[in-house]
Amino acid sequence: LYCGPFFSSAVMAGYALERFADDAAKTERLPQIADGSIRATLVLDDLNHPSQVGRLIAADQAGALTGSAPIVLDGCSAEVFFIVAREDSGLGLYALAAKAPGAEVSAQDSIDMTRKVARVTLQEAAGTRIGSVTPQSLSRFWDLTSVALAHEMIGGASRLLDETVEYTKGRYQFGRPIGSFQALKHRCADLLMNLEFAKAATQHAGFCLAASDQETIYPSMAKAMAADCFMEMARAAIQLRGGIGFTWENDTHLWFKRAKCDEVLLGAPYRHRARMMDILQETQDVA
Structure with a gap:
């Protein structure tokens, strides 16, 4: 579990610059983010769906920004804010010292x-x-960051499964490892199967984003599947550890809390499934 600002600065702020900023801002800011000389974060007034961004923060013609963003990742440690704000003619990207x-x-x-x-x-x-x-x-930015977050969740789920399997091998009950009990073996096999499905969807979403700029359902599919997988893995990791899984002496609760927050960050699974249906409907209407 990395506690630093990588996702907020390198991923969210970096993708925002790459997708929205002019060439001068990219040339100046992207190398600074890449080498860590500045800590940046992206200020979005909504982290649930791209269509809802821009409702709470507005910019006037002079560039004065007014409004609020309820949730900003690493906002207290960031040195620079990149802010998406509503304008008279749409949305704009603004830079502001923290x-x-x-x-x-x-x-x-x-x-x-x-x-x-x-x-x-x-x-x-x-x-x-x-x-x-x-x-x-x-929308493209949302796809990129959602797939990046899905990769994080797949990594977390993989780590949880590995540690849980090792725990079941070393925890003895009735004179034998609890991992030898058929019920636990089947549970771990089911967890592995779900993880592989979510991993395949996430890898395919990344391939689609790298191969084409066309809008596709796969980033939202990956985010939804990875979130479900991570949460299921976190719940199972606590249950399979028995009483120790509920204690603060064991790190499993930290993984569970990360899984829960990642589940809703950039949209809960049901929102991404609804977004998939919207994209499919738009594709059919065009066809």
Whole structure:
């Protein structure tokens, strides 16, 4: 469980610059994010669905930003905010120093202690416009970050399964390892099967994104399947450990909390399945 700002800075802020920013901003900012000389985070006023972004934060013609984002990953440790804000003609991308006048950052409680979140409130904060955000580019950004998050969840589920299998081999009951009991062996086999299905979907989604810019259902499919898999693995890891799985002395509870937060980050599974249906319907209408 990595507690640093990799996903917020390298993934979310990096993809936002790559998809939305102008060439000058990319040239200046992307190398800084890549080498870690700055910590950036993306400020979105909604993390559930791309169609809902831009409702709470607005920019006037002078670039003054007003509004709030309830959940910002690593907002308290970021040095630079990249903010998607509503404009008269659509959405724009703005850069703002985290300690700029008019910007207030407050830490928020989260069940996941390994990934910090904050609330960002803006009151006529003077941002610098560095790009435009179209519905197509925002949807593509959502696909890219969802697949990146799905890969994280697959990695977490794999680690949980490996540690759980090792635990069942070393935990003895009635004079034999509990992993030798048929019920537990079948449970672990089912977990492995679900993991392989989700892993295949995630890898295919990444291949589709690398191969084409066309909108596809596979990123949302991967996010939904990986989230379900990670949560099921976390629940099973606690149950298969018995009483020790519920204690703070065992790290399994940290994995469970990360799984729960990742499940809803960028949209819960039901939202991504609904998004898949919307994309399929649009494809059929065009055909």
